[in-house]
Amino acid sequence: MSKKDNIYADQLEQVESFNFDQKVVEVFPDMIKRSVPGYTAIIDGIGQLAKKYTQANSSVYDLGCSLGAATLSIREAVNDESCQIIAVDNSTAMIERCKLIQSGYNFSMPVEMVEADINDLDFKNASFVVLNFTLQFLPREQRQTLLNNIYQGLNPGGALVLSEKLTMSSEELDASIINIHHDFKKQNGYSDMEIAQKRAALENVLIPDTREQHYQRFENAGFKQFDTWFQHYNFASFIAVK
Ligand SMILES: C[S@@+](CC[C@H](N)C(=O)[O-])C[C@H]1O[C@@H](n2cnc3c(N)ncnc32)[C@H](O)[C@@H]1O
Ligand SMILES: O=C(O)C(=O)C[C@]1(C(=O)O)C=C[C@@H](O)C=C1
Secondary structure, three states, rough: OOOOOOOOOOOOOOOOOOOOOOOHHHHHHHHHHHOOOOOHHHHHHHHHHHHHHOOOOOOOEEEEEOOOOHHHHHHHHOOOOOOOEEEOOHHHHHHHHHHHHHHHOOOOOOOEEEOOOOOOOOOOOOEEEEEEOOOHHHOOHHHHHHHHHHHHHHEEEEEEEEEEEEEEHHHHHHHHHHHHHHOOOOOOOOOOOHHHHHHHHOOOOOOEOHHHHHHHHHHHHHHOOOEEEEEEEOEEEEEEEE
């Protein structure tokens, strides 16, 4: 069981930039479920999409896997021992806990957990790639190159699932949806102070793009088909097929 997220519950003298350290690892499942509308539905959907797109004898990548929730959903849904999942995160604390969690499950699909920067990977023989709320943490100038690398490593017919917090198309709409997201957090037990301090911690760390920016990157990378398969408020998940 994950502990309750109370990282921002007390007033902090100085709010430091958000990072995926041990403190976050301890509360992560609770934090992400109470912060990201539709998170559980997206994790389930990733399993279903993986079932559709994963090819025999190929690799599946879970990039910025954190504790491996998407990996677990894919292992359960696909369960094909001819494929392998490569789950990657550059946080030592996350990947260590991820290994512990995954070892508690017995699915036939082999999983390799790697501590690495996803910008340094050489994608090969991939049929399904997941970026579930990870791209938003990369500096903007790294995002296109990563998508290009993924596209190059995908087999024909393979797919990328990209989930992100979005900026809405007009300032007015953006402010209004951000408000509704904050109400969602309040309904999940976060106080106004927790919400404000988390927002300050994420400033310049989680940098959201618009849907149009994501679509443009898919197009630039070479993807011919892409669409939004899920959205709840300003949190969306896209699928792009090679
Ligand atoms: C919001 S979490 C992802 C949640 C996870 N995919 C899930 O479905 O539960 C973002 C993760 O990306 C990782 N990350 C950020 N930048 C990275 C990079 N350059 N290389 C590898 N991992 C990265 C962070 O350490 C963090 O664990
Ligand atoms: O946007 C927010 O307020 C969030 O808390 C979102 C978000 C995310 O999208 O990754 C940010 C950090 C944590 O990993 C969990 C959720």
